[in-house]
Amino acid sequence: MEGFRAQADRTARLLQATPGWQAVQALLPDYDSETVEAILREAAAFAVTELAPLNAVSDRQGCRIVDGRVKTPAGFAQAYRRYAEAGWLGMDLPEAHGGQGLPLTLQAACLPLFERGCVSMMMAAGSSRAACHLLAAVAEPALAEEWIGQLLAGEWTATICISEPDAGSDVGRIRTTAAQGSDGLWQINGVKSWISFGDHDLASRIGHCLLARTGKTAGTAGLSLFLVPDRMDGKTNGITVQRIEEKMGLHGSPTCILGFDGARGWLLGEEGRGLHALFHMIELMRLQTGCQGLGLASASADVAEVYAQDRKQGGPADRPPLPIAQHPDVRRQLSLLRRQTEVTRAAILESAARMDLARLSADEAERAQMRDFSAFMLPMIKTFGAEAGFDVSNRAMQVMGAAGYTKEWPVEQHLRDSRVMTIYEGTTGIQAIDFLTRRLWRDQGRGLAVFERLMREGIAAASADCPAAASAAEAALAVFLAMAAELSALQGDPEAALYRAEDYMRCAWAAVTAWMALRLE
Numbered sequence: 001m002e003g004f005r006a007q008a009d010r011t012a013r014l015l016q017a018t019p020g021w022q023a024v025q026a027l028l029p030d031y032d033s034e035t036v037e038a039i040l041r042e043a044a045a046f047a048v049t050e051l052a053p054l055n056a057v058s059d060r061q062g063c064r065i066v067d068g069r070v071k072t073p074a075g076f077a078q079a080y081r082r083y084a085e086a087g088w089l090g091m092d093l094p095e096a097h098g099g100q101g102l103p104l105t106l107q108a109a110c111l112p113l114f115e116r117g118c119v120s121m122m123m124a125a126g127s128s129r130a131a132c133h134l135l136a137a138v139a140e141p142a143l144a145e146e147w148i149g150q151l152l153a154g155e156w157t158a159t160i161c162i163s164e165p166d167a168g169s170d171v172g173r174i175r176t177t178a179a180q181g182s183d184g185l186w187q188i189n190g191v192k193s194w195i196s197f198g199d200h201d202l203a204s205r206i207g208h209c210l211l212a213r214t215g216k217t218a219g220t221a222g223l224s225l226f227l228v229p230d231r232m233d234g235k236t237n238g239i240t241v242q243r244i245e246e247k248m249g250l251h252g253s254p255t256c257i258l259g260f261d262g263a264r265g266w267l268l269g270e271e272g273r274g275l276h277a278l279f280h281m282i283e284l285m286r287l288q289t290g291c292q293g294l295g296l297a298s299a300s301a302d303v304a305e306v307y308a309q310d311r312k313q314g315g316p317a318d319r320p321p322l323p324i325a326q327h328p329d330v331r332r333q334l335s336l337l338r339r340q341t342e343v344t345r346a347a348i349l350e351s352a353a354r355m356d357l358a359r360l361s362a363d364e365a366e367r368a369q370m371r372d373f374s375a376f377m378l379p380m381i382k383t384f385g386a387e388a389g390f391d392v393s394n395r396a397m398q399v400m401g402a403a404g405y406t407k408e409w410p411v412e413q414h415l416r417d418s419r420v421m422t423i424y425e426g427t428t429g430i431q432a433i434d435f436l437t438r439r440l441w442r443d444q445g446r447g448l449a450v451f452e453r454l455m456r457e458g459i460a461a462a463s464a465d466c467p468a469a470a471s472a473a474e475a476a477l478a479v480f481l482a483m484a485a486e487l488s489a490l491q492g493d494p495e496a497a498l499y500r501a502e503d504y505m506r507c508a509w510a511a512v513t514a515w516m517a518l519r520l521e
């Protein structure tokens with residue numbers, strides 16, 4: 001419990017130092033510090049009692065196919081139901097749709113606690129929650145009302161159903177087709193792969209938010225979005241589980257190959273605008289991926305710190321050995337892993353708060369700026385949140401020596417579970433391409449300009465109390481701006497620029513890191 005509680009308290013403290021959140025609080029004064037602290041502590045308690053007991057057991061048990069259906073680890077169905085019933089799933093969904101209407105920032109503040117509790121079970125919650133937002137935005141009102149109600153109750157779940165054997169990063173090569181039947185519904189034919197919780201025993205109905213090809217147009221312009229349930233009118237709906245993958249981690253999350261053979265579904269939004277509509281879901285899931293990584297980084301950092309106090313090695317031979325935490329090299333490693341964790345937390349909170357402001361601010365120009373800033377930050381939050389999960393677990397294992405490499409300690413599971421996070425929801429390479437070609441080139445650096453303004457404000461505010469960190473931030477910003485100028489000038493030579501896209505995004509993150517570090521001083 002202690003680690004979860006400490007994580008909740010750290011989050012509450014960091015929120016107070018987050019300018020974006022201060023601006024949200026000015027608009028929503030009900031969310032004062034006491035209320036926020038109470039919500040975070042409640043989330044920590046839920047994660048400890050309901051989720052954490054499932055984590056190691058589900059890693060060992062994994063998922064199986066029995067009589068053509070997926071069986072998830074023991075306890076998942078009950079925990080999922082309790083998570084939904086307690087209202088966590090609909091935390092930030094508007095009250096008009098049956099949610100609690102809390103700011104996204106608070107959802108993003110609580111989520112790493114749940115991810116730390118049991119990241120594989122949370123895969124089902126993540127896609128179901130994002131689907132609620134998608135349906136609220138694009139589905140016909142009656143369909144939205146029925147599905148959101150059932151999803152929030154935990155009775156039904158939803159997937160994000162994009163990938164196919166020949167369409168991974170290259171979504172435009174999707175082959176699954178949809179054709180409209182005489183009853184107005186659409187018939188789906190094809191194979192989808194890698195679908196998380198594509199089948200399971202947590203709930204009685206699964207809705208797939210699925211991209212399929214309608215008409216002859218090639219590429220993403222020919223894709224439309226559908227809601228395809230596994231059961232229709234009380235009967236099966238032409239969907240079969242062909243296989244579940246044997247993976248390095250996330251063993252409790254079934255990753256399914258699904259066959260669609262005339263499955264019927266509803267069109268969501270406009271024909272030919274499927275990928276555009278699905279971005280309602282994808283954006284939220286990218287932020288969630290950052291929170292997954294942060295949850296596991298928080299867990300591994302705590303384990304390493306506690307272990308380093310207990311484990312005794314070294315020091316003069318005629319005296320009792322010292323806790324390894326006292327050795328300068330171990331202190332350095334602990335400091336690095338803690339810093340990476342807390343910088344990531346600060347960046348996630350700031351980004352989520354700006355996403356709230358993009359919706360809440362009374363001023364249209366301000367809303368537009370916050371949208372640009374959020375779009376600038378999201379590829380980094382997704383990528384470096386995911387990396388924090390793996391890197392911090394890796395560093396924690398190094399601090400722990402051989403013990404960390406065994407299954408007696410949770411760090412090796414966190415390392416395995418986090419590895420995929422830079423792969424799904426858009427690989428690091430794809431995020432970097434977005435960051436360069438859309439955020440810098442297409443948007444003409446609008447998000448970057450807002451970022452620069454906000455970072456300069458942060459530096460100015462910190463310069464009196466922590467001058468060294470403020471000048472380090474100034475220097476990191478200057479390096480990033482120089483690289484941005486260089487790559488802006490390289491638009492005419494995309495091959496050369498794309499070769500450096502990931503370096504460019506890492507350079508931006510170095511600036512974000514230096515900015516966020518000012519809050520940790």
Ligand SMILES: Cc1cc2nc3c(=O)[nH]c(=O)nc-3n(C[C@H](O)[C@H](O)[C@H](O)COP(=O)(O)OP(=O)(O)OC[C@H]3O[C@@H](n4cnc5c(N)ncnc54)[C@H](O)[C@@H]3O)c2cc1C
Pocket residue numbers: 159160161162163167168169170193194195196197247250255420423424425426427428429430433
């Ligand atoms: C555990 C797990 C769960 C998943 N859950 C889901 C899910 O629920 N729903 C779903 O739809 N999918 C899911 N996926 C699939 C996931 O989204 C894809 O794996 C991911 O999009 C990458 O596709 P790929 O694996 O085919 O890699 P590829 O697209 O083959 O990419 C391989 C490498 O090539 C690079 N690359 C590819 N194209 C380009 C390019 N144009 N320019 C530069 N570099 C490029 C990539 O960055 C990557 O490094 C899941 C995957 C896993 C492993």
